[in-house]
Amino acid sequence: MRLRFRDFTTLAVITGALVSRTQAQCPDYTTYSQVPHDPRSTGPLALPYMRPAPACRTFNSTAKVISDMKSLLKDPDLARLFENTFPNTLDTTVKYYSESENLAFIITGDITAQWLRDTANQFAHYHSLLSVDPKLATLVKAVINNEARYVAQYPYCGSFQPPPESGLAPSVNDWAVGVTVNPPVNNQTVFECKYEIDSLCGFLKLSRSYYNATKDASFMNSNWRAAIDQIFRVINEQSQGTFDENFNFVSYYNWTGGGGSLSPMVNNDGNGEPKAYTGLVGTHHRPSDDLSIFAFLTPANAMLSVELTNLAQILDHAGQLRNVSQQAKEWSSKIESAIWKTTVVDNIFAYETNGLGSRYVMDDANVPSLISLPYLGFLEKTHPAYVATRKLLLSRNNPYYAAGKTFNGIGGPHVDPWNPWPMSHISAIFGTDNDQEILQSLYTIANNTDGLGLIHESQSIYNSSSYTRSWFAWANSYFAEMILDLADRKPGLILKQNKSYKPGK
Numbered sequence: 001m002r003l004r005f006r007d008f009t010t011l012a013v014i015t016g017a018l019v020s021r022t023q024a025q026c027p028d029y030t031t032y033s034q035v036p037h038d039p040r041s042t043g044p045l046a047l048p049y050m051r052p053a054p055a056c057r058t059f060n061s062t063a064k065v066i067s068d069m070k071s072l073l074k075d076p077d078l079a080r081l082f083e084n085t086f087p088n089t090l091d092t093t094v095k096y097y098s099e100s101e102n103l104a105f106i107i108t109g110d111i112t113a114q115w116l117r118d119t120a121n122q123f124a125h126y127h128s129l130l131s132v133d134p135k136l137a138t139l140v141k142a143v144i145n146n147e148a149r150y151v152a153q154y155p156y157c158g159s160f161q162p163p164p165e166s167g168l169a170p171s172v173n174d175w176a177v178g179v180t181v182n183p184p185v186n187n188q189t190v191f192e193c194k195y196e197i198d199s200l201c202g203f204l205k206l207s208r209s210y211y212n213a214t215k216d217a218s219f220m221n222s223n224w225r226a227a228i229d230q231i232f233r234v235i236n237e238q239s240q241g242t243f244d245e246n247f248n249f250v251s252y253y254n255w256t257g258g259g260g261s262l263s264p265m266v267n268n269d270g271n272g273e274p275k276a277y278t279g280l281v282g283t284h285h286r287p288s289d290d291l292s293i294f295a296f297l298t299p300a301n302a303m304l305s306v307e308l309t310n311l312a313q314i315l316d317h318a319g320q321l322r323n324v325s326q327q328a329k330e331w332s333s334k335i336e337s338a339i340w341k342t343t344v345v346d347n348i349f350a351y352e353t354n355g356l357g358s359r360y361v362m363d364d365a366n367v368p369s370l371i372s373l374p375y376l377g378f379l380e381k382t383h384p385a386y387v388a389t390r391k392l393l394l395s396r397n398n399p400y401y402a403a404g405k406t407f408n409g410i411g412g413p414h415v416d417p418w419n420p421w422p423m424s425h426i427s428a429i430f431g432t433d434n435d436q437e438i439l440q441s442l443y444t445i446a447n448n449t450d451g452l453g454l455i456h457e458s459q460s461i462y463n464s465s466s467y468t469r470s471w472f473a474w475a476n477s478y479f480a481e482m483i484l485d486l487a488d489r490k491p492g493l494i495l496k497q498n499k500s501y502k503p504g505k
Helices: 005-024 065-072 076-085 088-092 116-122 124-129 134-153 197-214 222-238 298-318 322-342 384-393 422-430 435-446 473-489
Strands: 094-098 103-106 190-192 401-403 408-410
Touching: 065 076, 065 473, 076 435, 076 473, 088 473, 094 134, 103 116, 103 134, 116 124, 116 134, 116 197, 116 473, 124 134, 124 197, 124 473, 134 197, 134 222, 197 222, 197 298, 222 322, 298 322, 408 422, 422 435, 422 473, 435 473
Parallel strands: none
Antiparallel strands: 094 103, 401 408
């Protein structure tokens, strides 16, 4: 039977209506993720199956990583955790995507906003698939273009509302009500404007990962180039000391807090703690969205140094923006040198410094963190300074390390000191080759999902059923990324055969 154009149009309308109706019937995943669903895994933990129904998934990849890993993993409980976590970003967080407009809006999970940092990490474990799944690559390219528009307009902000093309209504962030930001922002575009240098690093990370996988330089459009210009503007502005040589006060960004804000006002009328010039780049907030104590956050600067080197490499390979590449190389070298010169004492990295002799020795679970320095690519996991710092961080000498009968780890002030984050164990696994340490951290995570088979934000050391954020896509992606790393680096630990597995190969 031959269909006429009018028949195709009618069919498209009917299909669209059915899809809309099906999506409308899909449960809210925040609620769905708090209740276990059958079938259960066959291991001792009997973990539930937490993927939404196929019709309710927000994006589908053709890559067969899940089936591969289910057949390869020794432990059916780990296989179920991987099955739940690996697709979580694509299953649940692609709130809007238009290939024709080259735009995609990715939420963090239970918060309907796009964080630059979260998005980069939510997609990190898909990088190797971009060369074998063109549709997934096109989605990531659309994410980059959407973020480029955000960064070009508001480089000091870290989380954003849906693009106007999506037709999605902006949401009200109660924690940003009453906050004054200078330069001013439009809350129809910006969800929250805390300045965190790692947010810009996340954008660079997603960009270089896409290029390295696809060798497609077409994402380096006018939006992206404008964003890169703004990133260097921030780097130059925030590397300056608080006072110039004549004690004139230097400020380019101000955040007052107040009102309904979760975080209090940045010190000194929103301008931050005083700092001296060191070659590092200052930040007002940490990756956790909490206030910095001192302006120079070591792990964020480490990530910036690495990603600036990566930026230069992809620009050189693509034959683009040679002046920007040179600038990136110079800043990367300057920042790396300043980290070693100003933050390390007796082989211990400080988490934060101010260039005036003050240092805060601690760690926070959010990446970039000190314990994640090998994951970030800043140093080798065997480096003496990392080994010594790691030992301190995983002990009582880190004020945000806590341990109970069933759970332990590094947390942070974002929740409280007695709620460590599973994410800290994932970072710890990336930072060691010791089989016993790896398995101990791996099963500390697996045994503490409250029977829900997803990776939560934080977990109480006092009560195994007390946790925060049942739907936290970044943590799920990070766990899956770690499992894939072990499947390649330590296959004999978790796979049935001691044979390396790499997705997309």
